[in-house]
Amino acid sequence: MKVLKAVRAKVGDRLRVEKLSQVHEGILMPRTELGDQNHLVIKLDSGYNLGVRLTRDAKVRKVAVGKAPRMGLPPIAFKPDPSKPSVSILGTGGTIASRVDYRTGAVYPAFSAEELYSAVPELADLANIKTSAVCSVFSENMSPQLWVKIARAVAREMNGGARGVVIAHGTDTMGYTAAALSFAFRGVFRPVVLVGSQRSSDRPSSDAALNLLSAVAVASKSDIAEVCVVMHGSTEDDFCLVHRGTKVRKCHTSRRDTFQTINDLPMCVVKDGEIIPLSDYNKAKQEGKVVVDAKFEPRVALVKVSPGIQPKTIDSVLRAGYRGIVLEGTGLGHTPEVLFPSIKRAIKRGVPVVMTSQCIWGRVDMKVYSTGRDLLRLGVIPGEDMLPEVAYVKLMWVLGHTRDMREVSELMLTNIAGEILPRTRPDAFLKVFGGI
């Protein structure tokens, strides 16, 4: 970065870079988290970003002084169109919310409607956008406290007249937040859509624009009245899928189609602005009032069972004051026998223990083998076909409402927000929806 200091170049300045007898001119981009110390990235007039490795032979010259980095491109003045529905976009942080201006690559901790329009002008065809920032965290730092804050903001927008609400969220824990919001409302009557992006929007391969457009399409015109996640359905930039908030999981560290509906088909496909239903969902209503019921007991532990796991793992969870335990058992919902006494102690002390499976797909069935039956006798609550992550969020929510062991058990076994299906679709195993 010495080179940049030498020419006093700042993000936004127009630079001329000569290297290996090639000359390029463009706007200096902020050092993205993907960059390293010895590269600079300029945005060419063609719109493409170019990374240049600063070897000794590279010459850098400042051609023009740019705007301050926070400014990005001049925002397009936006005129609300009264014939269009209004959609509220809530920022929480993460790649999509902080960097959505994919033409400049400038890093924004939050965004205004104007900035969004200048980044993705097609949004103006769909809706009048209203934006506000709830928080600004990488999603790995998301917490039950922030779920409550987001839920309140969503209800405020929906009850305030928004046709739909979009939540821009980091992808790491978007599945957990989607589940939390699914339990956090009574009477959702319009779409609540979580959206993120897997690639920074300053990269040419970014999925941010299509995801955001599809999310706003779902929010502004779909008849869904549930919490859902809208993300790429393939690695091509061709369609998005709408996943139920309680059945979705991030399944790949980097692919754009990382989010997958587990044990069911996705709710809808979004392609070329059309929303095509794939399975049943609650239908939106003209009128309604959404009530926030977002009490979460954060002291719930998610414990993955593995061969060699020691009973003290459970014991120390108890000692640490956790109020509930979700086990990721093996197979149909098993643990080694050595854990039985600790599990028994937990339940005796009023700490409910819920069983899910680390298989991810399928359904817990603890009546098949004696190990499962033993665990049922100890009072372990079978998690049906709930994802471990969803059972974890749900137990937080249930314990936020009652600590009566029988009520906890009843609520955990009752389908509240699509998290328990009466039957697991046999054709929904490991299948990406690829019918488009």
Add this chain to the structure above:
Amino acid sequence: MKVLKAVRAKVGDRLRVEKLSQVHEGILMPRTELGDQNHLVIKLDSGYNLGVRLTRDAKVRKVAVGKAPRMGLPPIAFKPDPSKPSVSILGTGGTIASRVDYRTGAVYPAFSAEELYSAVPELADLANIKTSAVCSVFSENMSPQLWVKIARAVAREMNGGARGVVIAHGTDTMGYTAAALSFAFRGVFRPVVLVGSQRSSDRPSSDAALNLLSAVAVASKSDIAEVCVVMHGSTEDDFCLVHRGTKVRKCHTSRRDTFQTINDLPMCVVKDGEIIPLSDYNKAKQEGKVVVDAKFEPRVALVKVSPGIQPKTIDSVLRAGYRGIVLEGTGLGHTPEVLFPSIKRAIKRGVPVVMTSQCIWGRVDMKVYSTGRDLLRLGVIPGEDMLPEVAYVKLMWVLGHTRDMREVSELMLTNIAGEILPRTRPDAFLKVFGGI
């Protein structure tokens, strides 16, 4: 079961059951773990099992006294054929080992070669089978101590002249054992095949016979010199897949094709006795000597990271005396910032911390976001494209050999048994191999 007591029927007796003007005759099967109190199961002369619900109108009569349940069908006397390869089958427990006599449905804690031949006579066409029981546990009770016992038994058989070794194992933790055995040998020169079944072999839909036949086919004639898992490749009884021991995972609670290779193609397909390679593997040799190197430090914790996870989760792992921690982080390998001080403390105390991703698919990349870079700076070891379960087993093995932090880090980052691929196959996401 009162009805059975009334007619003094024992497992193996021939019963005549009348119900709703239908009459059936067959051999009384043992109450399988799938049965419930009000059903009895008889094996008809056609070979099919029939479940009868004992309503008030059902009449049960004993027609003939059967053999004791442990006897099953009379074993076929088996004559070793010197022209055939010899395959050793080691029993460890689990559905396939304990119940392989699918014609009688009798429950066997172990099995003899004769019993195997009478259950799956086609085995005799493939190999001379030698059987022995290493242990007899449900696989949820499998442990690092038993991995060592199995490894020694495998080496004894392979060095003793077996063309290949088959290990009958419960499916719940078969992936963990496969990984453990992959690290536990030096110089494997012939196939080591784990096999299990998802359905008790006394059910008509059992996968036990095809799995066992395919496993013995791989052991007796494939040119694989690695530890692998052979299980159904689809829900039809049509082909099996051979999965590398360090890349395989149980992905469904109940389906027969529950085992899936992650981030890669399976090694081979087995169909109609043919073994068709799909990807590269180490090739078998005529001569060799396998050495057991099975030291595992059992005090390794597998900790799944979730929003709301509290620092004391890591602290209590430390206090409990664990010697290593494998984190199942979010996305590319992240944890909430609140865990950083605890992670730092762990590493300072000489407890290595390895990062994997709960996404399952893909590869950890901790250089993309600042959270990952912070964790790298703390000394967290990135787990590349290792499955969390495999990294867990590998860290046990590594810590069984050294506690030097630099050596641990080096070994964790070195591919030892196919657990780290230089590149993740982009086409291997969520795909069942279905090319047959």
